[in-house]
Amino acid sequence: MRTVLLASLRVHTRRYVAALLAVGLAVAFVVATDALSSAARSGLNAGVGAPYASADLVVGESYGMSVEDEERAGEVARGAGGSTATIGRAWEQLTSEDGRQLDAETSIGTVSTDQEFRWQEVVSGRAPTRDDEALVDERAATSRSIKVGDTLTIGSGSDVLEVTVVGVAAPASYLSAPVYVPWEALRELPGAQPDVVLVDAGASGADVEALTADLSSAVGTSVRPTAEFVDERRTQVNDGIDVVSYLVLVFAAVAAFVAVLVVANTFTILFAQRSRDLALLRAVGARRRQLLRAVRLEALLIGVLASTVGLVVGGLGGLGITAAVRAVAGPERIGAVSWSPGWWVAAFVGGVLVTVVASWWPTRSVVRISPLAALRPEEPTHAGSAVGRRRIALGVAVAALGAVPLGIGIATMHLWLAMLGCFATFVGVLVLGPVLVPAVIRLIGRGLGRSGAPARLAVDNAVRNPRRTAATTASLLVGVTLTATVLTVMATGRGAMEADMDQEHPVDLVLSSTTAASDTVLEKVAGTQGVEQAVGVPGTTASAGDLGEVAVLAPDDATSAATRDGGAALTVGADEVLVPSDAKGLGDVGIPERLTLKGPAGVVELTTRLVPSRFGGAFVVAPATLERLTPEPEMQAVWARAESGADADDLGGSLGLIAREGGLELTNQLDRRAWVDVQLDVLVGAVVGLLGIAVLIALAGIGNTLGLSVLERGRENALVRALGLTRGQLRRSLGVEGLLLAAAAGLLGTALGIGYAWAGVRTVIDVAVPDATMVVPYGQLALVVLVAAVAGLVACIVPARRAGRIAPAEGLVAD
Amino acid sequence: MNQTTSARPSPPSPSPAPEAAAAARGLSRTYGSGPTAVHALHEVDLDLPRGRFTAVMGRSGSGKSTLMHCLAGLDQPSAGTVTIAGTTITGLGDDDLTRFRRDHLGFVFQAFNLLPMLTARQNVLLPLELGGRRIDREVRARLDHVVEVLDLVDRLDHRPGELSGGQQQRVAIARALVSEPDLVFADEPTGNLDSETSAEVLGLLRRGVHELGQTVVMVTHELEAAAHADDVVVLADGRVREHLTSPDAETVTQALLGSALDGSALGVPVGGGTR
Ligand SMILES: Nc1ncnc2c1ncn2[C@@H]1O[C@H](COP(=O)(O)OP(=O)(O)O)[C@@H](O)[C@H]1O
Numbered sequence A: 001m002r003t004v005l006l007a008s009l010r011v012h013t014r015r016y017v018a019a020l021l022a023v024g025l026a027v028a029f030v031v032a033t034d035a036l037s038s039a040a041r042s043g044l045n046a047g048v049g050a051p052y053a054s055a056d057l058v059v060g061e062s063y064g065m066s067v068e069d070e071e072r073a074g075e076v077a078r079g080a081g082g083s084t085a086t087i088g089r090a091w092e093q094l095t096s097e098d099g100r101q102l103d104a105e106t107s108i109g110t111v112s113t114d115q116e117f118r119w120q121e122v123v124s125g126r127a128p129t130r131d132d133e134a135l136v137d138e139r140a141a142t143s144r145s146i147k148v149g150d151t152l153t154i155g156s157g158s159d160v161l162e163v164t165v166v167g168v169a170a171p172a173s174y175l176s177a178p179v180y181v182p183w184e185a186l187r188e189l190p191g192a193q194p195d196v197v198l199v200d201a202g203a204s205g206a207d208v209e210a211l212t213a214d215l216s217s218a219v220g221t222s223v224r225p226t227a228e229f230v231d232e233r234r235t236q237v238n239d240g241i242d243v244v245s246y247l248v249l250v251f252a253a254v255a256a257f258v259a260v261l262v263v264a265n266t267f268t269i270l271f272a273q274r275s276r277d278l279a280l281l282r283a284v285g286a287r288r289r290q291l292l293r294a295v296r297l298e299a300l301l302i303g304v305l306a307s308t309v310g311l312v313v314g315g316l317g318g319l320g321i322t323a324a325v326r327a328v329a330g331p332e333r334i335g336a337v338s339w340s341p342g343w344w345v346a347a348f349v350g351g352v353l354v355t356v357v358a359s360w361w362p363t364r365s366v367v368r369i370s371p372l373a374a375l376r377p378e379e380p381t382h383a384g385s386a387v388g389r390r391r392i393a394l395g396v397a398v399a400a401l402g403a404v405p406l407g408i409g410i411a412t413m414h415l416w417l418a419m420l421g422c423f424a425t426f427v428g429v430l431v432l433g434p435v436l437v438p439a440v441i442r443l444i445g446r447g448l449g450r451s452g453a454p455a456r457l458a459v460d461n462a463v464r465n466p467r468r469t470a471a472t473t474a475s476l477l478v479g480v481t482l483t484a485t486v487l488t489v490m491a492t493g494r495g496a497m498e499a500d501m502d503q504e505h506p507v508d509l510v511l512s513s514t515t516a517a518s519d520t521v522l523e524k525v526a527g528t529q530g531v532e533q534a535v536g537v538p539g540t541t542a543s544a545g546d547l548g549e550v551a552v553l554a555p556d557d558a559t560s561a562a563t564r565d566g567g568a569a570l571t572v573g574a575d576e577v578l579v580p581s582d583a584k585g586l587g588d589v590g591i592p593e594r595l596t597l598k599g600p601a602g603v604v605e606l607t608t609r610l611v612p613s614r615f616g617g618a619f620v621v622a623p624a625t626l627e628r629l630t631p632e633p634e635m636q637a638v639w640a641r642a643e644s645g646a647d648a649d650d651l652g653g654s655l656g657l658i659a660r661e662g663g664l665e666l667t668n669q670l671d672r673r674a675w676v677d678v679q680l681d682v683l684v685g686a687v688v689g690l691l692g693i694a695v696l697i698a699l700a701g702i703g704n705t706l707g708l709s710v711l712e713r714g715r716e717n718a719l720v721r722a723l724g725l726t727r728g729q730l731r732r733s734l735g736v737e738g739l740l741l742a743a744a745a746g747l748l749g750t751a752l753g754i755g756y757a758w759a760g761v762r763t764v765i766d767v768a769v770p771d772a773t774m775v776v777p778y779g780q781l782a783l784v785v786l787v788a789a790v791a792g793l794v795a796c797i798v799p800a801r802r803a804g805r806i807a808p809a810e811g812l813v814a815d
Numbered sequence B: 001m002n003q004t005t006s007a008r009p010s011p012p013s014p015s016p017a018p019e020a021a022a023a024a025r026g027l028s029r030t031y032g033s034g035p036t037a038v039h040a041l042h043e044v045d046l047d048l049p050r051g052r053f054t055a056v057m058g059r060s061g062s063g064k065s066t067l068m069h070c071l072a073g074l075d076q077p078s079a080g081t082v083t084i085a086g087t088t089i090t091g092l093g094d095d096d097l098t099r100f101r102r103d104h105l106g107f108v109f110q111a112f113n114l115l116p117m118l119t120a121r122q123n124v125l126l127p128l129e130l131g132g133r134r135i136d137r138e139v140r141a142r143l144d145h146v147v148e149v150l151d152l153v154d155r156l157d158h159r160p161g162e163l164s165g166g167q168q169q170r171v172a173i174a175r176a177l178v179s180e181p182d183l184v185f186a187d188e189p190t191g192n193l194d195s196e197t198s199a200e201v202l203g204l205l206r207r208g209v210h211e212l213g214q215t216v217v218m219v220t221h222e223l224e225a226a227a228h229a230d231d232v233v234v235l236a237d238g239r240v241r242e243h244l245t246s247p248d249a250e251t252v253t254q255a256l257l258g259s260a261l262d263g264s265a266l267g268v269p270v271g272g273g274t275r
């Protein structure tokens, strides 16, 4: 049996290419994930210790601390003869000297003026020694063109900080920010948050324990030795990376599932083709068990080979990808790759298991081969047996059973139940594949059939063996269904979020102040590139009791045109005043139920209505109310609506300049929108990219099935060539066959995906946004089907070329 | 149709007879090279007259199939020319050759004649469809006639798997005849059939030739099969040994026996072919 096994491996290895590829890719995926996550971990870990290195004690939890604790910790430590430094952070607007808005909202970090506590590495200029000096990150300095000597304005409104840039810091992997200012300055901003207080016991070094006790009793947060604190931070950072890599492993599991389908299909076809050889072996005396053992051993060896190749490819690929990411993200974020033996072993064992499990059923069929089969004359592969009723019944039953948890899951918004239902119904669809897929192919083929004989032959060939057709497309179906589901759920989520954003940020850009705006400003804004529409909003300033001087706007119909929601957020009654969520003093003073506004011409008392919308801090009243406040309204604000696709930062920069010239302030709400858009794009891109590996495996499967079919149909191809099919037509016919298989999987998968997305929207998005309207991204879905179809076409280039090379006479004599 | 003539120098053989449906001059086909080379055909000169049913005979390995493949443009000869209906097909490019086969030739093979996923009717019309010909009234009339002659009327909508071996071969013959080719090639068309069915199929093939006015070249090693033919070409060791016009059974047997003695020193069964 050994000779037979080795000989058949030698002869058939080429036919196992798809199995090798499928398993190898899945294994490589896991190993490459390990490489990337270990590199990210070592990059971050190297940076975690640095900010705390010089401290004896760290006061604060990982989620930050209160301002009071921060102050008290400083007092106590300094009282005991030690020194302290506070690490904190604020999210603020960043404006350049000339009024250019550099960032609508960015993170501002801290740098100590005390060299001992300064962890940033200054690469040019010097470190800040005074509270009004700042350090900028090297990357931020380049991208936002900030130079040493520049003055930056941090914050907006009346609470702003002006700092002078004195030096440039090397990019950091941990606690990094575009700008660092001393905590003593940053704390003046209302949004500043202390993170931890570093304590150096100083001369009282011997008495660290006593200091710890003093501090602990003084503050309401924990006081720990630096090493302990850093360990905890490190664990947090690593846990974060671990979560990401486990999420990526979910995609590896999808890839493995697809690999199982491809491998099972490959083995099924191969054993069908070899059934005569195997029957002959039986006829000459091989026992069933011997045969079974031989083919299982063959599968095992293929699994070992594929997994080994996968480890090598994944290892090299991981190093390559890591190097590429490092080049883009910077060496401080991506460190050296360190391999985890656990992942390698798991990937290898997983790969072997996938192969063995996938080959279990196909190899079992070997046992059923009767020695008599060898004696029967060789017959051409007939059209596959009709799909049995039992299979249809089984498929319908599984799908129906799955529909139950799916329905309950949707009704009760129970995610796991719904997912179970989705999985079960999908299995039902896979079981029904031999009915569904050929039907879809015939449907597409009906359109193609008229384009000539090669296309008609392709349709006939694609559906001749329904079970093989279904098995081949199943793998691609998995990938396309998941992709379509993700795209549709994301599009719906984005739609819901956009509706929310429209309400919260009805105006893209607001130029306002407590003084009036001029027509020149309006003209300039309207003339700025990227501005679709700019309107002046009539209003006035009024005093509002404890809230002080406030801007009051009374948008008219013309104004509504510049808003995102067509003025819906501006609906206000005659005795009402809209209080925006960014109103001044909202948190400190509190908003009374009724508010008295005192304008130049009169006093009105109005009912307050809190709205989530923001209009650059201004209050909104009805035009009639404004008339009672002032007889001659002025242009109190300029609202601009950006063209779609306009860059938020560029627009912020140019409008910032105009605002400053006119003595106004710019509120950039487009920036927030752009930020959310980028996050969603990255998320969709990452998910689709990760699913891509499964799609790749599936396409290898399609190419392989076609390749095996070409071998099988050698005689038929020779026959049609003899009868007058040109070489090109034969190639085209095989190409169309691949295209049909892929397109059928694409269409069916997209339809399923939209269905599952609906279930997903009802269970996931409805929790956050009730009754979100389904958004089906037709363009993206069409692209998915197109890409799948083209990829199917590409997958059969090799088999088609091979088939075309065979001369008719050669094919007629070959077995 | 691209009527290129052969680029090869004309061999010093007599030019093809004008009434020939197919003519080969200096046709050679060698497999492999060096000491292990097999000369399957050796400078064969052959004229096949129009409107006749010619059987090519010889024992197994004498080069019958190779001759047919070269004559039909299914294989490229190592040397020599083949002219069919005035077109020299040796030297044509693969696409031109394919189109030539489609428009001028018909085929019946020993087995695997039909595409399993097509019905009998679709199989019969396949060459026309490959050529993009419209199935007009004329074609349909001819189809009806051919199908009637071959007794396939109620089998047209069956798939090959549902037909007996004899019926399958008759469908193949119908396909070869329906497009009115200049020449029909049949390679051991009854090799897989029992003798009774063989006789029936061959009778139908012969009837097709005479009633539909076709030219048929049939490769066979069976004497019974050859008995249905008008002429017999006897091959031995890749050479034409005899070209007999309307021979009687005795002459054919003698010629075969002679070829066998010529081909090998061993005794050859007489009368029953080389079965
Ligand atoms: N592809 C091939 N490679 C090598 N030798 C071949 C090939 N095809 C045929 N032959 C040899 O050519 C000779 C003629 O073969 P063939 O034409 O098939 O004979 P026949 O059909 O009369 O039985 C035989 O000796 C055969 O072994």
Ligand SMILES: [Mg+2]
Binding pocket: B064, B065
């Ligand atoms: Mg032969």
